[in-house]
Structure formats: C-alpha cells, structure tokens
Amino acid sequence: MGSTTTGQVVLLATGGTIASRNDSSAGATLAADAGSTVLAAAGQNVPAVEVVDLMQKGSYLLTFDDMLSVCTGIRTALESPETLGVVVTHGTDTMEETGYLADLLHDDSRPVVFTGAQRAADSQEPDGPANLRGAITLAASPEARGRGALIVFDGEVFALPGTRKTETSRLHAFGNPDRGSAGSVSSTGVVELGPAPERPSPLPPPPSGSSVRVDIVPSYPGADATLFAAALDAGARGIVLEATGLGNANAELCDAVRAAVRDGVVVVTSTRVHAGPVYGVYGAGGGKTLEDAGAVPSGLLRPSQARTLLHALLALGLPPDDVARHVRERGRP
Template identity: 55%
Template structure:
C-alpha cells in the first residue's frame, strides 16, 4: 500500500487486545499495533495503516490520555485518503474515550472503537475477530455520518450511551437508551441504520488545564463527607450517582446546594441501568430537591459519560447555563426513525 491508496487507519492504544501474560503475574498490554494487526492474518476487508498512540490498560488512562487519542483521530483524518479510523482500546474505559471522541468528532468518516475480552495469548482470543469487523465498519460507506461507534462481537453501538455491561462475556457492551446502529458479520458485511448527529464540541489540548471532576455515589446511609472532601480538594464539578430516577438524601442535598453556591457544577445521574434522570420526589433529598438545590440532570447519560461531558465542558465553556443546555441536548436519545 502506498500513502495515496484509500485505507483505514488503526490507532493502537493497548488494552486486553494487546495483552499477554507477564512474568510478574497478570496480563499486561505489551503488543504493538502491528502485532495486534498481524494476528488477523488475511482477514482484512480494506488496506490498513497502523499507528501506535501508547500501550496501556484502559483502567490506567487519564482524561489527558483520552484527549491524546482524540487528537490522534483528528490528525489522521486530515489525510483525504483515509476511509475511516479504528481505535483498539481496553474495555474498562472504552465508553469514556469513545464518548469524548464522539463529542469532538466533526468528520463524516467513521471512527470505530473495539477491543477484546480475552488476552492475545489466550487459547481463543476474540480480538482478531473484533478487529476484522471494526475495520470493515470503518471502511464502509454505511458507516459514514454515524459519528463515533463501538463495535463488539458483531454489534455496532453509537458511542453515546454505550457501556460495558459484562465483566467477562464476549458480548461485553450494551446501550439500553440510545440503541444499536447495526451489525457486521464475520465476513465483513455491514448493515446499519441512520443516526442523527449533534454539532461537535471543541477538542482542548492535553495538559491545557485540568479542572477536577469527581464522582460521588448516593447509597443507603450515605452522607455528605465524600462530596465535601471532593470540593475541599478543589473539584469544580461533581457527578452525583443517585438512586432510582436521580435521588439522594437530605445531607447530600444540602451539600449540593452549598457546592452550587460556591460555583461548582453538580450533575445528577443514576446507578440504574436504563431510563432518564427525572426530578420527581421532594421528601428530604429526592430528585426535585436536588433540582431546586441547583443540580443539573444528566438525562439518559450514566455517570461514566456524564463525567466525560462535564470534564470537557469545564475546559471549553464553564458557563453554567451553557452546561445545562448541552446536558439537555446530549442526554436525550435520538427520536426513533419512522
């Protein structure tokens, strides 16, 4: 392949798909992108150019690491011969990086995240099959205009709303609220439905200021100590993982009011698997009390992606009204197609 040929770019970042057993114990991300790609053999539906971003387990990634991946995506898409991009990534935080990439992606060409549940040196690794299917999606015309996607075990999900739903099973991801975009067969046949997209947000540079955003959970017997500690540590944003439709208690609600009064942004999400955050209850810390205290609803976004969106917004436009508006836009699933 010459540099003028149409091709898919593979950005390798580590994860289980690149991991092998280490002498120190446990699997470690060690294979380069070329090694990950060579495991495919001849199962490639488009020419591929491989670039290494880094080799890390995704549980180790920082927000700046995720920004670096997003910057690499934007850089390779400057080349008009690139059909699309595949990012190999660990599954632990794939939902966060893919969502950040989607928030800042303005190109029509597909970006597809994938990885594996089994290490490269396991008896039956699932990485090669996932990678082959992701390359097929990234090079397809059907993938254009769909934003950033996650492809796993043949199912193609939009990045918004996607989450890891199984710790070990091969079909590791789900998207209860934002749905499924389509399927890709083992032979690389892609079938996808249309998908609306929102305007891309700016991508800040890594290291250009890192406002602290913390996640605090509500649970039976929880109090305000952890949220107060986060604010004392300098948190400019808090994601409150509520119960039910986004509820807490009187102690947490009082701390939310104090946090908002001090200038911090608090967003209420939920630990529940599906459905929106809706302010309903008003008895000593329910969702309506949190709204009155100044908390912003995450809509259908779960805590992991709410944290990514708030972290990005605090870097590019910390205006509270604008943050509220964008959460209302981004937290709403697309309308079902007629």
C-alpha cells in the same frame, strides 16, 4: 460487502486486553503488543491499514489527557483524504469514555470505530482478531459515514451515547440499554446498520493539560456528604452524583449540592440504575430537591459518560449555565 478498497484505514493502537499477554514476572496480564502485532493477528486486510502506536496501556490507567491524545490522533489521521476511516484498539474498561469523547468532538463524516477484546492476545481463543476485522470493515464502510464514533464488539455495532460495558468477562461485552444496537457486522464483512440518529453539533477539542477536576460521588442508603465535601476539598469544579433510582439522594447531600452550586461548581445527577432517564420527581432529598438545589439531571447519560461530558465542557472554560445547557441537550432521551 460494506467495504471499499481505495484508500486506507488508520489503526490507532492504545493497548487494552486486545494487546495484552500474561507477564510471568508480574504474575498478571499486561498490555504488551504493538499495533502491528495486533493487526497481524487479524490476518489479511482489505483495504490497507496504516498502524499508529499511540500508547500501550490498560484502559483502566488512562487519564483525561490520554483520552484527548486519542482524539488528536483521530484528527491527525483524518487530515489525509486517503483515510477512509479510523479504528481505535482500546481496553474495554473505559472504552465508553474515550469513545464518547471522540464522538463529542467528531466533526468529520468518516467513521471512527473503537474495538478491543475480552480475552488476551495469548489466550487459547482470543476474540480480538475477529473484533478488529469487524472494526476495519466498518471503518471502511460508506454506510458507517455520518454516524460519529462507533463501537463494534462481537459483531454488534453501537453508537456511543448511552453505550457501556455491561459484562465483565463475557465476549458480548457492550450494550446500550436505552437505545439498543445500531447494527451489525458479520464475520463475512456484511454491514447492516439501522437509521442514523441525529447528532448534536460537535464540541471544539478541549486543551490538554487542564487542571479541571471532575469527580463521581455515590449516594446510597445512609450516605452523608463526607465524600462530596472531600471532592470539593480536592478542587472539583464538577461533580457527578451517582444517585439512586430516577436520580435521588437525601437532604444532607442536597444541602451540600446547593452550597456547591452557589460556589460555581456544576453538579450533574446521574443514576446507578442501568436504563431509563434521570429526572426530578421526588422531594425531601430526592431528584426534585436536587434539581431545586441546582443539580442538572443527566437524562440518559450514566456516570461514566456524564463525567466525560462535564470534564470536556469545564476544560473548554464554559460558564456553569452553558455547561448545564449542554448536559441537558446531550442527555435528552
């Protein structure tokens, strides 16, 4: 067994499908359950679990400040030496963003484990209770220490960098196409983890309430610079290009990138492809032209996590060169 019975796990509840029920007046599924209800559905827990309700939202509604307040909740929970680890129940849509931000800021060896559900709490066979049991076991597990933030879902454990939601509705909702699984937690509480990867040094927590804007702009056959220009007009200080293939766009987008970078905007090239690194090879508007125009290739980071990292770095007030260095380092395969 991977758990210990001294101390407690702190459960930070934020909403998501694990806390959702059908609302007949809205004719839709909505986050409704408090953390205590979510925990009760998981049954008897060893070790003890303290519940903190942070918010009750579908994760598709979260703002960057909401994500930061989850990170603050984690820090607060870890102030007590009695805390063995932290579980965050969270909607799956944007778990890869909040989990990645928590991982970037995590400066404690104790585990932070994100989990949620694909089926609502009032469905016939909800998956949330088993996921939560796995998360509590992992959060209390000495083997999970020193690994930053993790996701546990359908018995599988993932480190955050590169992990994303890969299924809209199947129970096995998450994958890490480049790095694979970090291990497993069985239904009987057996934790098995592979070797712990090296972790970059933690970032300081960015201030909340910052007005930094970071957008994602796609490239596709026939794309022009209209959306890119709209992001700049809206005040974006950072833009993630969701490019094609290895990270390619076209001549018009490259020209727009060159001008934006000259004005101090940080542009990161990511890709719509699900696996493999982004790097500059092709000219005439491809990834090499983008790099020559000043865009920073995201390595293994996909748009969701590249955007999270860029937002955090810009909110910290780092100058563009330092932002670029961090993106290269943290995206490196």
